[in-house]
Amino acid sequence: MSYKNTKTYKSFKKSKYSCIKWSNYFGIYDELFKKYRNKKITFVEIGIFSGGSLFMWRNYFGKDARIIGIDLNPQSKKFEKYGFEIFIGDQSSSLFWRNFFKKVGKVDVVLDDGGHTNYQQIITTNKCIPMIKDGGKMVVEDVHTSFIKYNWYNPSKYSFINYSKKIVEDINSRFPNLKTFNFSLRKFIYKIEFFESIVSFDINRKLCKKNIFVDNKKKTINPVEYRNTLNKNSIFYKIKNFFKLRSNFTYLVFIVNALKLKKYFK
Ligand SMILES: C[S@@+](CC[C@H](N)C(=O)[O-])C[C@H]1O[C@@H](n2cnc3c(N)ncnc32)[C@H](O)[C@@H]1O
Structure with a gap:
């Protein structure tokens, strides 16, 4: 579907003031935001320009939505x-966010279209997520700045995309006995979508529950777990058979496969 047929694009065209977006964003907005249309939601956008x-957003979400804009520019x-x-305030200030949420309360959706630096995006995400209601979303746009050298000084270890990858690790640390992180958001984030x-x-705090092992306690056929079984064509299988060894060489297989996987990480 052409972006021109999306509901957010139609709302964008109807806006009475200038707005600049990237064409691919409209389809993504429609997908992410459709469940909030014509609902009594609180929608926050950082960056008014x-x-x-x-x-x-007023055209798209309807008259029941509470629309809040944030910008550094007092003229807004x-x-x-x-x-x-x-x-009016600075999205990279923790104090700004503390005062903001004290006044506004919990919100449904935060869309970050502000200054787009690593620091602004990371502080905003970290401070807003705990104040978003269950069923809500934190959406950060223009994250390609994580890859732009001029003006954004990226790629760097501290880019927003690297922070998002850290959050991928963080939510997986909910799995029992895995390492947890400082500034963890794992008790709030149920799902992450990368576009x-x-x-x-x-x-969704309720869906971030502790993961527990579940057994249906039915009859077992005692199947053999083939996970560590060597492929008959593999060199390890041939060596094992030739020398009549008992080892399955799992660590050696892991190392050899890691070397073969290198090309997928380039
Ligand atoms: C890309 S424009 C926003 C465009 C607007 N959302 C639209 O779609 O028409 C970015 C805005 O973010 C504001 N901004 C930049 N740095 C900021 C910061 N640290 N805190 C709050 N707003 C900031 C700028 O003043 C500017 O108005």
């Missing part, structure tokens, strides 16, 4: 007269 996206306050709530230029985190 010319105000066009505030009207786009002028959009309050259209029924938007406007907060080109956009990362979306689904918040």
Whole structure:
């Protein structure tokens, strides 16, 4: 489907003020945000600029949505007269977020279209996620800045995409006995979606439950677990058979396969 047929693009075209987005974002917005349309939600966008996206979101979500805009630019306050709530502040300040959520309470969706630096994106994600309701989303756009050298000084160890990969590790650390991290968000994030230029985190504390082993206690046929069985064509199988060895060479197989996998990590 052409982006021009999406609901968010139609709302964008109807906006009374200038707004600039990337064409692929509209399909992604439709996919991520459809369940919030015509609902009484609180939607927060960081980055107001010319105000066009505030009207786009009003058109898309409908009149029951509480639309909040955040920007460093004090002139953005002028959009309050259209029924938007406007907060002036720095998205990279923890103090700003503490005061913001004290006033606003928990929200449904946060969309970060602010300054797009690693620091701004990471502090915003870390401070907003605990204040998003179950069923809500944290969406960070223009994350391609994680790969741009000029002005963004990336790729770097501390890019937003590397932080998101850390969160992938973090949510897997819910699995029993795996390492946990400082500044962990694993008790909030149920799912992460990676798109080109956009990362979306689904918040649901209830679904972040402890993972427990479940057995249906039915009759077993005592099957053989083939996980560590050597392939008959493998050199290890031939050596094992030739010397009549008992070892399955699992660690050696792991090392050899890791070397073969190198090309998939280039
Ligand atoms: C890309 S524009 C937003 C565009 C708007 N969302 C739209 O779609 O039309 C980025 C905005 O983020 C604001 N901004 C930049 N750094 C910021 C920061 N640290 N905190 C809050 N806002 C910031 C800028 O003033 C600018 O208005």
